[in-house]
Amino acid sequence: MLVNYLRFLLLPFSLIYGLAINLRKKLYDWGLMRSVKFDLPVICVGNLAVGGSGKTPTTEYLVRLLSDYKVAILSRGYGRKTKGFILADANATTETIGDEPLQYYQKFENVTVAVCEDRVTGINKLKENHNLIILDDAYQHRAVKAGLNILLFEFRKLGTLQFLLPAGNLRDVFSSRKRADVLLVTKSPVPLLHVAQQASVNELQPNENQQVLHSYLKYGDLQHLYTMESRSLDSIKGYEIFLLTGIANPDPMIEELEKYSKAIKHEEFADHYAFKDDDIKNFKSAFELSNKKEKIIITTEKDSKRLKAAGFKDLLINLPVYFLPIEVELFEEDKITFDELILNYVKSNRRNR
Incomplete structure (x- = not known):
């Protein structure tokens, strides 16, 4: 309001x-x-x-x-x-x-x-x-x-x-x-x-x-941020999803993910946002505090470029971090x-x- x-x-x-x-x-x-x-x-x-x-x-x-x-x-x-x-x-x-x-x-x-x-x-x-x-x-x-x-x-x-x-x-x-x-x-x-x-x-x-x-x-398979591993969206049914976005409109992506899980915790930043160490540390802490056994971190393909380039590998390398590709x-x-x-x-x- x-x-x-x-x-x-x-x-x-x-x-x-x-x-x-x-x-x-x-x-x-x-x-x-x-x-x-x-x-x-x-x-x-x-x-x-x-x-x-x-x-x-x-x-x-x-x-x-x-x-x-x-x-x-x-x-x-x-x-x-x-x-x-x-x-x-x-x-x-x-x-x-x-x-x-x-x-x-x-x-x-x-x-x-x-x-x-x-x-x-x-x-x-x-x-x-x-x-x-x-x-x-x-x-x-x-x-x-x-x-x-x-x-x-x-x-x-x-x-x-x-x-x-x-x-x-x-x-x-x-x-x-x-x-x-x-x-x-x-x-x-x-x-x-x-x-x-x-x-x-x-x-x-x-x-x-x-x-x-x-x-x-049209959404593709999830791609791991650092390895060549991919997995289907069907494989995360019922997972707790920690979603990290810095795009103008994440709503369509959220709607797609909701087909597979209703447990989505979304950390939203402005379009083209330059992630900072504290942002990633806080996000990682929230993920690690979750008691859910089956959980995953998902981001957009565009955000993955900033996450990989910004020196966050030491913070994220051991976590299940994936990006979701899209096509028109x-x-x-x-x-x-x-x-x-x-x-x-x-x-x-x-x-x-």
Whole structure:
């Protein structure tokens, strides 16, 4: 209740923020601020809200779909302690490039991963040696004119009242969706009823040239933080789960874990949170004080990058610590449409076609 009241007090600042956003939009629309278009396919994955819409697994979906091409992923590298253009290599850490870029780098050996606040500079450094570039979280970075914009909307938040920052979580006005080529509704329920699908379309009110498609999350087997061991979610039925997250929206993950256990103790931190020694020590103490014989520690794949890179191995090495991988999948008809749209765009816009 207090949080809602405080947000209400911040509404005047959201109004000012909205005016600034709209002015900036107009300056780009009128050509008074310059957008750079490149001569190779550039796909932008973005959203209007702050985090939690599924950009990372959607980017990974694109990488798998485009495996026949030389792909570069360019990110801002949120949460890193460095500046400028950095190419990920074997020495990369969450502090040098950020947690999501590190996840991409360690997951896809044939993909180039780079970070740069200035996406124009970043693309210029990558374009000569790659067939296409995927911009992770760059929808508001209008200095680049992407060839294909994929804008994500979380299913459960469509139709709800949302405010601009700082009163709410929106960093862009809803009308900005009109610039996108694909409006991808993420984290949809399975099965997806036709009435729910149509409700998304009614809410988004697409232009004639915009596709409204639906995706859902698919969870893999649990992976041990330090070894190659994996185990199925079925194997932890009835376990006491100690969940550690530092992501924008852990609710879908909690819902998945609740299918296997109702005993979930959740330690929640902000998105991209830099874990501290005391955080992990306190979490470990709570785990060890539990009298339950069958218990397990679970975190997200993104959080696992920060846990492994932050020097916590001595604290966690002897504990059953696992991360839960997720992937994005599209419903059958939408998948055909989406895959065809992406592949046709890349094929028709590649250099020397």
